[in-house]
Amino acid sequence: MLLKKTKLLFLSAFLIFPFLGINSLKLASLSIRKIFDTIPPSAPHGFHGEGGSTIYSIDLYWTNSSDSDLDHVNVYFSNAPLTNYGLYSQIPATPNTKGQATIGSLSLDTDYYFKLSSVDTADNEGEFTDYIKTRTSYAKDVSSPAEVTNFQVADPETGDSLDLSWTDPSDSDFFQVRIYRSTDSWFTLSEDYKITEVFGLPASSESYRDSDLTEGTTYYYRIKTEDNKGNISTGYPSAFGTPTKALDTTPPAPPSNIEVTDLKTGTSLLITWQNPTDSDFSHINIYCSEISESLGNLVFTNLAGTSQEDSSLTEGETYYYTLRSVDETGNESENIDQHSGVPTKEKIERIYGNDRFGTSVKVSQELFTSSNHVVLAHGTSFADALSGTTLANYLNAPLLLTQKEVVPSCVLQEIERLSPFKVYLLGGEGIISDQVKEVLERDYQVERLSGANRYETSIAVADEIYNRGSISQILIASGEDFPxxxxxxNAASYINAPLLFTQKDSLPTSVKNFLTETSNPTLYLVGGEGVISKEVFTSLGEYGSVIRIAGSDRFDTCLMVNNYFFDNQSVLSLVVATGLDFPDALVASVLSGQNSSSLLITGKNLSQSMENYLNSCSSVDKIYLLGGESVISKEVENRIREIFE
Structure with missing residues (x-):
């Protein structure tokens, strides 16, 4: 029934009062609110009176209640203690403030009786206070209230706050305390140092937390009381305290989702984890042991990220890791769980770039962190590039490829990374222009090794490395094709011998002159009679003993060279390049030479003889494929992997 009445009242307000104006609407809202709020406010407290400023008046003082909807205080008075009280005045009121009223035009030396009640915004009137009796001509109260007692300061050990507590005085007109603070123990009690006022309710907590302080600083406090007439205590109890932070002995939660991943380098493991969510988390410590269930040694500390690579490990060894969290206080988690990993090496690795120039850079990056020398050859002149492999391997330097008129940007950047003091150019100005030489001379010492043709350039390279009279072995290959x-x-680098080139049917004059100055070396002629004729083989006999190494085709010849110069059972690594085109293969000899590897060439598929050779290489633990899948097919890679697995 009440709900139905309420709905009718709301409906009436919206239908009727808009026609009567805003004041009428406010009246409607007030009327509706009155229906719901029927709880009266609390009575004022601390009520007392004293003689006013004249002998015909009385001043009344009190403290307003804490009700949030307090509107005003009704003042009643009478000539008798219990009857005939009349409403004298309505005093506007704010919660938790001092209230005051002056009653004038009274009779001299006469007793009067007063009582108060609180009224809220819904016109609910609360209970009356006890009546008080006050006589005109009484002296005005100017006496100071009593001080607080038991004033003390406690440290809650938060690092930035102090807790103040006290006992309020029992004065009936007590209103509030005033708290003052300074870092100087002899400070003056002025408004500059007052930090707060704490209202003296009948159920006051009699405490205050002073926050936003500086840890380790001593603060001095003084406290005064105030009655509801504004009288301030003359004394001021004092206390002091220093905020400190409680020693944290609780360890943080351990890291989670820990994984140890083999990077397939043979020497490295990657450890990853997720940090705890503790608000005071600081960093991760990583312990490593080669023994299970042993914490081992602290190998990494102060790790704020979520991953760490552990390198310089031993291939095939098992490593046990324990990861612990550390908080800002230095507490370390107590977990003992271990996560293990074994570094192994990826047996097969492809090396290739976007083009032949990029591939030469990738090989350089695989082999060198820096180098005193760089050998630079033309990217389309296989003869100069291949004769340069012996120089590069002799100098322990990379072989990079260039264009005739300009050095590709990736090659320039690689030379800058290597920071050499000398760059060798292979070939004359018709192969690598003087413009390229001038660009490089801005930053490096540059030396050109060249001849009138590829045959003379190979001799210039040999003369840079060897004394002709002390040469005991020479490899001679066709200068007309690359395989x-x-x-x-590669074989020449392995046995530390020069590599010279010849034509198919005749030995170039420059090569004859070079051989004339040698002392009966062993000459290895690589390739069958279809590549280097019998006549050339015979003419070489004038300069030393000649051994022809040849197979049925280029792929078979490659195997014959490897079987002749390398012990296939002790070879540790292999380099596989294409035998169908030379761009990616140009720098293969440097990669194999630096690793003392056998160099093999293949077609689109592995021949049976190649498979037989690979099966005999029992010690191989690394195989480099030089070129992408368009150069050396995925089928070839998979077959090699099957053989070595």
């Missing part, structure tokens, strides 16, 4: 020269360059 035999490619594998010959």
């Amino acid at each position: 035999d020269a490619l594998v010959s360059g």
